[in-house]
Amino acid sequence: MKKKIFKAFRFLLFLSIAGILLYFAFRGVDFDELRDSFIHARFGYILLYLLIGFLSLLSRAYRWMLLIEPLNYKPSFLNSLYALNTGYLANFAFPRLGELTRCASLSKAEKIPVDKLFGTVIVERVIDLLMVTILLFVLIVFRFDFFGTWLNENIFNPLVIKLNQSIGSTWILLAFLCGIPLAVVALYFAFRKRLSGINIIRRIKSVIKGIIDGLKTLYKLKRRWEFVLHSILIWAGYWAMTYAALFILPETSELKIVDGLFLLVVGSFGFIVPVQGGIGAYHYVVALGLTLYNIPREVGLTYATITHGAQMIMLVVLGLISFLLLFSFQRKSEGVKSAANSQTENEII
Numbered sequence: 001m002k003k004k005i006f007k008a009f010r011f012l013l014f015l016s017i018a019g020i021l022l023y024f025a026f027r028g029v030d031f032d033e034l035r036d037s038f039i040h041a042r043f044g045y046i047l048l049y050l051l052i053g054f055l056s057l058l059s060r061a062y063r064w065m066l067l068i069e070p071l072n073y074k075p076s077f078l079n080s081l082y083a084l085n086t087g088y089l090a091n092f093a094f095p096r097l098g099e100l101t102r103c104a105s106l107s108k109a110e111k112i113p114v115d116k117l118f119g120t121v122i123v124e125r126v127i128d129l130l131m132v133t134i135l136l137f138v139l140i141v142f143r144f145d146f147f148g149t150w151l152n153e154n155i156f157n158p159l160v161i162k163l164n165q166s167i168g169s170t171w172i173l174l175a176f177l178c179g180i181p182l183a184v185v186a187l188y189f190a191f192r193k194r195l196s197g198i199n200i201i202r203r204i205k206s207v208i209k210g211i212i213d214g215l216k217t218l219y220k221l222k223r224r225w226e227f228v229l230h231s232i233l234i235w236a237g238y239w240a241m242t243y244a245a246l247f248i249l250p251e252t253s254e255l256k257i258v259d260g261l262f263l264l265v266v267g268s269f270g271f272i273v274p275v276q277g278g279i280g281a282y283h284y285v286v287a288l289g290l291t292l293y294n295i296p297r298e299v300g301l302t303y304a305t306i307t308h309g310a311q312m313i314m315l316v317v318l319g320l321i322s323f324l325l326l327f328s329f330q331r332k333s334e335g336v337k338s339a340a341n342s343q344t345e346n347e348i349i
Helices: 002-026 031-039 044-071 077-091 097-110 114-142 144-167 170-190 199-218 224-248 257-270 281-293 297-348
Strands: none
Touching: 044 077, 044 114, 044 199, 044 224, 044 297, 077 097, 077 297, 097 114, 097 297, 114 199, 114 224, 114 257, 224 257, 224 297, 257 281, 281 297
16 A cells, blocks of 8 residues: 555656646747647658657667577567567656566566666666767767857756755765765675675675676677667667658758757757656757747747657557557467466376
């Protein structure tokens, strides 16, 4: 009962944060202009936007399958895709729940340890962070006069100021974040003989070992060039999605492909905020980013609402279908296994 109450409270807390962010995003907006902007939207381009997004999902599922192979498991592509979609669905319930959910889903379908799968997901997140950093670096280097100043004034400086106000110094924060893990490790090695006999400690060690095994897959990749190719294709697909979405509104259709890259990077910051599916945070930062081109906030919010809403609907539908297919596959496999066991028993008798 207490767990259910805690989960409900956590869900409402994150939902409240999303609601607050939505409030700040839409505060002071002229809703008549917002309505007119929706009326003039060219919704046909949404189909292209979603098609590119779906192809990126296929590439991400295949890349995950490549990352799992060094663990001496060979999950099917479809099960990898179903588990990935189920994870995206879970993210709309609780932030960051999707990573654990997709690992648990694939673990049930393919009998792969969850902790090892979680290690591969950490590798994926590191690669994605690296890709965003590279794209951000490209923007700043080649168009610093245009993009660099805006990013510095609207993203980086406010973030540093907030950290300094809340903690006092970013150096204190770094020391705090680094000091806790070091202290835990030091205490463990000081008392490891006593701790090794505790069941929960043995379980934690087993989980950590599994995660480390998952992290090692990056160095043991059997098809490295395919992994690199799909990592590039995933983010090239996201870039193409963002650029295609610019044609939805007449006011944004004049922007260039490099501007699509800028919106992709800015939009990625919105998904870092711990709210369900980036709701509110994505709307705020994308609408703010479009003001760089003297595009009214109403138009920017229309663009953000349409793109986020379309993607959300696609992920929810795909997630529900994938969950049902994965569940039916699991029941079918268990039924076949049960029938095989019964036949074996009859033969023995």
